[in-house]
Amino acid sequence: MITKNEIKRIKSLQNKKDRKELQLFVAEGEKTVRDLLKSGWIAESIYVTESFGNAEEKLISSKEMERISSLKSSSSVLGVFRIPIQQSFSHEGRILALDGVTDPGNLGTIIRLCDWFGIATLICSLDTVDCYNPKVVQATMGSLSQVNCVYTDLVSFLKNTDKPIYGTLLAGSSVYDEPLDSEGILLLGSESHGLSEEVKAYIKHAITIPRFGSEEGAESLNVAIAAAIVLGQAFRT
Amino acid sequence: MITKNEIKRIKSLQNKKDRKELQLFVAEGEKTVRDLLKSGWIAESIYVTESFGNAEEKLISSKEMERISSLKSSSSVLGVFRIPIQQSFSHEGRILALDGVTDPGNLGTIIRLCDWFGIATLICSLDTVDCYNPKVVQATMGSLSQVNCVYTDLVSFLKNTDKPIYGTLLAGSSVYDEPLDSEGILLLGSESHGLSEEVKAYIKHAITIPRFGSEEGAESLNVAIAAAIVLGQAFRT
The missing domain is CATH 3.30.1330.30 (Ribosomal protein L30/S12)
Incomplete structure (x- = not known):
């Protein structure tokens, strides 16, 4: 009842x-x-x-x-x-940082991916979709408790870190030649607008996922897919 | 009007x-x-x-x-x-084959991923979600015309091909040690049930994406994410 x-x-x-x-x-x-x-x-x-x-x-x-x-x-x-109280978070190891990711399925999939690769901290800009949104929770498949999702002012965070900052841009080094450092931050942009100009300015390592399809083909990859390919390379042993 | x-x-x-x-x-x-x-x-x-x-x-x-x-x-x-008439399809190069993928967003994302990597043929089991479903079309972001989605009896297809067949299983060689061959077929299972037993029998190369998270963490990856990581390794130059 x-x-x-x-x-x-x-x-x-x-x-x-x-x-x-x-x-x-x-x-x-x-x-x-x-x-x-x-x-x-x-x-x-x-x-x-x-x-x-x-x-x-x-x-x-x-x-x-x-x-x-x-x-x-x-x-x-x-x-x-x-909802657990937001604690201080670990700055150690690889960190993912999201700039305005609004699709709940994408955020949930990224949280699950972080869990798989043992990434403890996911920094989310304040305009990123809420990780307690039911569709996000659903897509995490239980991984929500394994990854610390920290909502904060992304620009201040980037300004105050001394970790190397990577971002996926159309023009950059191939992800195959420049994998994400074990202490690196990987910046990922929104599905429709990519990374904001303000955030782009902090990128030290611009990386690109090479495209092999025809000229007329896909112009971009889904943000969770891009994260998977970059992390797949980073964890190559 | x-x-x-x-x-x-x-x-x-x-x-x-x-x-x-x-x-x-x-x-x-x-x-x-x-x-x-x-x-x-x-x-x-x-x-x-x-x-x-x-x-x-x-x-x-x-x-x-x-x-x-x-x-x-x-x-x-x-x-x-x-809806274009299903033509004969190319057996050349890498092929992805889906066994019962039912989530429209996942199928759309996989089609976009195939387009990015120039994979011309995507074989779909008859119980895979229809690629003309509006949510699939939406998630492809225009890539639908670049990838030939062929709905067919998956078991007969696997039975009659002489291409090497790869499948992601929990116990297999690391994808980092055994990347998908340039003529290989990559078999991917449904979100909830994985690959069916009937289809598993055709796998010649069982591959695994190594997990780096804690013991309590994610037990599996989203099917589109797994495809991205395997293809990311395959196209490493």
């Missing part, structure tokens, strides 16, 4: 404003919810359509789950989690 | 059954529509909210565009294109 007020509250968490006010977000799917719990994230409530083995779970009907889910085909588990 | 029947017909093209029956699909966005036209694809009609310089265009209002668009924020151009 779920009350009307609970439904309203959970649905309100689809909006960034309400997430910020309540400091809560929604994670759906058994794997994602289990991964967050395993990493010590605190669930305020867990709604299930069949028992999931958690002492705090609340059994609801499939119809009720459909009402609170933001997915087309709802899962059997939905957790309402507390 | 657009008639009710036109609206109904265009909206029906969001369904695979209707696309198949009418042999038409919808492409939205100026870049995508221009790229398809430039590649010689035939538009049955082009709806625009501001002139686009095409002799056949039909000017409609923004409200009308919203009604026919499948996008959240509609673009200024929507083209209804004829």
Whole structure:
């Protein structure tokens, strides 16, 4: 059983404003919810359509789950989690920095990719999509607890770091010749506008992913795909 | 001005059954529509909210565009294109083969990636999402005309080819040690189930993308991301 007020509250968490006010977000799917719990994230409530083995779970009907889910085909588990307090973050090792990435699927995929390669810190400009957006959480497939997503003024961050800064630009050295340094920051731009001029100014190592297709072909790569290719080269052993 | 029947017909093209029956699909966005036209694809009609310089265009209002668009924020151009007749395809060079990829965004991203790397042929199992699905067309960013997407019985295709077959599996040689051969086929599985057992049997070269994250971290990569990393290594010069 779920009350009307609970439904309203959970649905309100689809909006960034309400997430910020309540400091809560929604994670759906058994794997994602289990991964967050395993990493010590605190669930305020867990709604299930069949028992999931958690002492705090609340059994609801499939119809009720459909009402609170933001997915087309709802899962059997939905957790309402507390947004962890942003801690100081590690400046060690490779760091990814996003400039205005707005597509939730892309951000989620990038978080999953960081987790795969053991990248602990993901710097997000203030206009990057919120990492607690339900579509982002969904696309991370549980990796959200493994990567510290830090929302900050990107220009100040770049100004104050002494790490080497890499950026993917159309004209640069081939990523095959200049892989991302083990202490490097990789800057990635928005899907539609690329890197902003203000941010570009901080790039010390302009890198390019060589294109092999025809002249008429693709002019750019998806931002998560570009990140994957650069990281794939960086971790070449 | 657009008639009710036109609206109904265009909206029906969001369904695979209707696309198949009418042999038409919808492409939205100026870049995508221009790229398809430039590649010689035939538009049955082009709806625009501001002139686009095409002799056949039909000017409609923004409200009308919203009604026919499948996008959240509609673009200024929507083209209804004829689905090209599936021709025989090139067996030369690297080929990607998809086994049951169902996420439209992933298929679109993979088509764009093929275009970038000049991969001419993408084999799709019959249960792979339709490449004329509006979300796929959107994610290709105009690359659809550059890559031949061939829907066929994947097992028969693999049975009858003499090209070396590569597949990403959890246990395999590192992709850094065994890059995809210039005549190789790269098999990629579905987001949720990976490669089917039937298809796995044809893999001659099992490859793995090494993971560098913590033990608790990501268990898998998004299928388009895995493709990007494997191709990134293959094209290393």
